Amino acid sequence: MHSLRLTITVSSSLLLLAGCNTANRGFVERPSQALTASSTPRSTASPTSTLNTFNAARKLAWDAAVMVQQPPHSAVTWQAARVKWRQAINLLKTIPNDDPVAVQAKAKLAVYQVNYTAISARLTAETAAAERLKAAQTLAWQAAVTVQKPPHSLKVWQRASRKWQDAIALLEPIPPTTSAAQQSQAKLNIYRHNYSLINQRITTETHAISTLKQFAEIADKLGNVPDNIKQPNPALQKIGISYEDYSHLVQALQQSFAKFATQPDAKSHPVYASLAGAIEDYQTVLKLWKAYLAFKAANNQWLYDDLYNQLVPVSQADATRLTQKYDLQTYSDGTKVSLRFSAWAIWQKTNQHLRQVQQKRGEG
Template identity: 50%
Template sequence: MKHVPFVVAASIPVVFFAGCSVNPLLLPANSRQSETFRDESELDLPTTPKAQLAKARELAWEAAVIVQNPPHPVETWQKARVKWRQAIRVLEAIATETSVATQAQQRLTVYRTNYAAIDDRLETEQAAVSQLESAQALAWQAAVTVQKPPHTLAVWQSADRKWQQAIAQLEAIPAVSSVSSQSQEKLAIYRRNQKVIQQQIATQKKTLTALATFKTTANYLKDLPTQVAAGQAVGQVGIEYQDYVDRLQLLKTTLAELQPPQGSQHPIYTDLAEALRDYELGITIWQAYQKFKRDNVEWLRGSDSYDQLFPISLVDGNTLMEKYQVTTYLDGSKISLKFTLWAIWDRAKQVVDRAEQEIKS
C-alpha cells in the first residue's frame, strides 16, 4: 500500500490518501473524456491571471473539504476529482508570461499530484464496491445451489467453491473503503455459511465411504452362489461363519461412524440401516442352525446330511417367507441354511443398490 501526500496550500493541513494494489473497477473508455468536457462546460473561467489563480485555489479548497474525514462513497471521490480537474484546467489556462505564472506552475505540480491521489483512491473505492457486489452475487448463487436438499457431493462442493470465492472478494476489500464495515459483517456470515456447507461435504464423503463398504460386502455375498456352484468357495454357504461375523462387524462400525453429526439424516442412511438388519438376520439364522446342529449332534453325527436343513419353527418363518421368499422343505417344516442366507443376501444387495441410485440422483 502506498501513501500519496495531498497538499492544497501551506495553510491547509496535510492529509494522506492511501492507494491500494487492488484490481480497480475501470471507468468506461469515454468516462474521463466526458468528465473533462463537463468540467470545461461547467467552469466559469476568470479572465485575469490573478483571478484565475484565486479560482484555482478556491476549487482546490473545495476539493480538499469534500474528502475530509474518509472513508467516502464513490460519488464523493468523483466530486473531489472533478474539483481537482477544474483547478488544474484553470492553472493550465494561465499564460507563462504573466506575473503569477511561477505560482501557477508550482501549484499545478501539487494539484496534479493531488488529482492522482484522488484518482487512485476513487479506483480503490470503485474496486471495493465491485468486490462487495461480486461477493453478494456469489453468495446468492451458493445459497440457490443448495436449495431443496439432498444433493450430490458435486453440488455441495460447487456451493463451497462459490462461498470461498465470495469470501475471497470480501477479504480483498481494504479497510480504507467505505464498504469495509459492511464487508466485515458479511464476511463473518459467509464464513459460517461455508462451514455448514463443509460439514455437509464431510457427511457426504463419509456416506460415500460407507456406501462403498456396504457395496463391497453386498457384491461379495451376492456372488457366493455362483462361486459355490463353480467349486470356488468354501463349504455349502460359500463363506465361513467367523468371516461373515467379521464382515458384519465392519458394516456396523461403518454405519455408526456415519451417524454424527448429520449422517443419520442422509437419505441413504435408512437404506444402509435396512441392509444391515438383513445381514444381522443372517447371523440369527446361522446361529439357530448351529444350535440345532449342536442339540442334535448324536443323530446328525456332525454332518449336514439334510443339506443344512433345520426347523423353520426355530426362527421367524413368516418374515422369511413373506419378505425374503425363502423356500421351505418337508411340507413347510424345514428351511435350508444356505438357500435362506442367499435369499437374505440377495435382498440386502437390492437395498444397497437402491441406496446407490439415491445418492447418484
C-alpha cells in the same frame, strides 16, 4: 488506516498552502502574498483576470478537500472531488508563466497534482471494492441457489463450495478504508460460515460414497454366493462362505457404518437408512447362523441328516417377521427356517436394494 490519515493530512495542508482564511472561509490572499500596485504584469492577460482564475482554482481545491473529509466515501464522492481537483489544475495551467501570480500558481499546481493522483487512487480502490462486493454477492446467491432442496450429489456440493470460496476471495482484499469495507466484512463472516457448512456436507457425502461402495461390494459378493455354490465345499458348511469369514465381513461393515454415522448430518443423508437396513439384514443372518450352531451343538445326532437345509428353530413371531420382510419359507409347521436358503434370500434382497441405491445416485 494509515493511508486514510495521510490523505486527510495532505488535503488539510493544501488548504493552508492555498492561503484560505479558515475563519470566514474567504479566499483572500494573505498580505505577504497579495499583489502590489507596483507590480508590472508582462502578460497580455489582465492581472485581475488571472487573479480571479487563481482564486477560483483555490476555491475548487478547498471544496475538493472539504468534500472528502471524514472518509470513507462512495465512488461518487471521490469522483466529484477528483473532478474539482482536475478543474483547479486546468485553471492554474491557463495562467501565463510571466504573470505576477505565476510562481504561486506553479506551487499550487504541483500540490494539486499530487492530491489529484491521491484522489484518483482512492477512486480506483473504491470502485474496485464496490465491484468486488457486487461480484461476491452474485457468487453467494448462486452458491445458495445451487444447494437448495437437498440432497445433492458430491459434484453439486463441490460446485457450491467453489462459489463460496471465490466469493470469500473477492471480499478478503477489500481495503478497510473503502465504504464497502463494513458491509464486506459482515458478508465475509457469513460466507466463511456457509463455506464451512458446505465443506462439512462434502465430507459427509465423501464418506457416504465410500461407505456405500464398500457395502455394495460386499453385498454383491454375498448375493452371488448361490451361483458360486455349484461346486460345494464341505468346509463352507454348504452356504458358500464360512461363519468366521461372514462374521468378519459384518464386523467390517458395522465399523464403517459407525464411522459414517459420526459425520455431520449423516443420519439425514439419503443412504443412511439403506446402510442401516443392510446392517440389520446381515445381522439377521448372523443371528440365525448362531442359533443354528447352538442348536446343532445340542442336537448333533438329530441334525446329522439335515446338513443340506440346516433348519433353524424360530419363534412364531420371528417366523412371521422373516416371512413378511424377506418372503422366507418356513418348515415344521412354521417352527423352523432353512439357514441356507434364508441367508441366500436375505443376501440377494440386500444386494438388489443397494444396487438400486447406487443406480439412483448415479454411482453404480
